[in-house]
Amino acid sequence: MIYFDNSATTKPCDEVVRVINEDLTGDLWGNPGSLHKLGMKSSKAYDDALADCAKVLNCSAQELIFTSCGTESANTAIQGFFKANPRLGKTVISTRTEHKCTLETLAQLEKQGYEVRYVDVLRDGKPDLDKLRSMIDDTVALLCFTHVNNESGSVLPLEQIISLKKELCPSAAVYLDCVQSLGKLPIDLKYMGVDMASFSGHKIHGIKGVGLLYIKKGIRVSPMILGGGQQDGMRSGTQSLPLAASMAVAMTEADKERKAAYERVSEINAYLREQLSARGATINSPEDGLPFVLNVAFRNFQSETMLHCLEIYDIFISTVSACSSKSKKTSYVLEAMGIDRSVSSNSVRLSFSRYNTMEEAQAFVKAIDEIYELYEVKVR
């Protein structure tokens, strides 16, 4: 099996499976909120996990909340921010290429009377900074951006955006979706200038069901889930040690391997760009994008057809967009980047992880050659 769909989800790594197993089978199953010895033991381990996560992100443990996923983190950050700060203004800046969890949350805010200003993105997927400059004024309360786009791999020019913000609306807060960048790009929350950020476990060889939300000290956010006041009242509900520990281990492992993985995946990406371009494929991902994502259009193959052809070779990729010949829906991200419909309807996303190898990339190219020979259909 060749798994090139790591932006969708990843296989839990051995260390993660081991720690979950330990936490479930040993004497760590107590409620971290209990006052007895058993509970205290879990509580201690839970705090350790939180501290490990904080260490990787270079923030304080008090600034992190465990959530169920990236989507919950995004919802809590954006909705909770405005709930807690009703007087800060009702203007948000974002792009049309955000993940659906941000776009849907923003759409709901718009229904409630908020103004969302969407800055256009350029062909490389990055926000048009000139336009952004003209859009920002001191009424802006929140900026929502994605560190690395999940479909194109475009990397946000964060420093420039932060300096624009400091210049034009210093009191606004910045929310950053770091789900795709975690474990791949350096994330140093102390110096990045963001006020809220979301993370997910299962994209970095952790498991589904756990994410993190960073809220910088001093930023007020209302909780979405009320109850027994766990996690300083920010997310009630009994804390899950296995999930928290799995997140900590996944983050620590990814951090440890980050630089080596980046180099290896860069080579894979460069190889595939070269080989696939030579075969007439169109590369949609920008040159300076994150190497872990490669969005590419194969001529004469609709996205879904290519996905199923590769499936025959036990190679798994993603179409991203649910393309259908009837509704002709293509990726909204590629559309926002100004990519022609005829290209985006043939586009698929390859996404890599630290476990992928050059041999797999070579096998992929070989499979593409065979697929063209066996399955290419040119109906005029």
Added chain:
Amino acid sequence: MATNVILARMGEVTLKGLNRGRFEAQLMNNLRYRLRSFGKVSIFQSQSRIWIEAKEEGNPYFESEESAKELMTAVTQVFGIVSVSLACKFNGDINDIDSNAAEYVKNLLESNPSYKTFKVECKRGNKKFPMNSPMICEEVGAYILEHYEGLSVDVHNPDFILHVEVREENYVYAGKMMGHRGLPVGTAGKGMLLLSGGIDSPVAGYMMASRGMPIDAVYFHSYPYTSEQAKQKVVDLAKIVSRFSGRMNLYVVDFTKIQLDMVKNSPHDMLTIVMRRVMLQIAEQIAKKNDCKCLITGESLGQVASQTLEAISITNEVVDMPILRPLIGMDKEATVRISRDIGAFETSILPFEDCCTIFVAKHPKTHPKHVDIEEAEKNLDIEAMVKQGVEENLEVIKI
């Protein structure tokens, strides 16, 4: 003690002459098959009507009007049934009729608070009963009026008609659910439906089944051009049709190689026609092997390029069996209405690639002539293609 029973009325079946017994027996069989998952029920016929009762106490489908709805819906889906009512059955004299009728009306008004007017109609099969029908109507009507102040009688245009039947036991009921009418499936010969993932073909299958025709279906699968999800969608559609048509075999033809062969070796503006011709031949072969006497398609005149009269005549030529096209003169909107009515529409519009869409030329020939098809098929070994479709990797799914 009063119990709930279900009364189903037959339609066209009762107009049959010497064959009527056969039609009725088939209808009873079909009902038994359709209701096999509703607990133990007894189904019997009495005076051109069908009564359905729980065999054992505690069958949840008979407990209330709400819980009976699912069962009644299943009965309406059996072709041959015109309408269905939930009735209350009990023993006793006129006092029992009064009290049970009042109880029935109470429940009825709870679920239909807008009802203001009513009338009572009575049938008296038990001639030993001391009152005749008009007397019973009068008595029950007066009793209801006394007990429900908001109600008044309107014999011309009532909001509901309360039916009272006096037989060995007594029954009261009001209101009915309409059935899908038609003739009991199994009273005509079997047909082979060409089922795609679209809106039309499930409706075509439903329509032929409504004339008593049992149905098998054939689907042409072109993996990897069509996905497993697209196949699952067809299986789901077959299940929806089979709610009405009963047991069905779905034959899945592995069509990929055949289609690729066509793309390579025939002109693309004739592709759809060539493909339809091969599909029909494969379907006919499978139909013959499985005792089907005709083919059924969802074609509607002029809807797409392959459904012009010229194209239909050319595709028609390759098979001997009759091809039934129940939608041929129907407007798309009417087809969609039926599709919604039988609960297929939501599944039909799910977005998966289906085999007809990927292999379609930009400008297909809409008025093909004989010479065109001769030219188009000249480099194809049609016989081998049909043989391949019928014999290689044919999958049979029992629905």
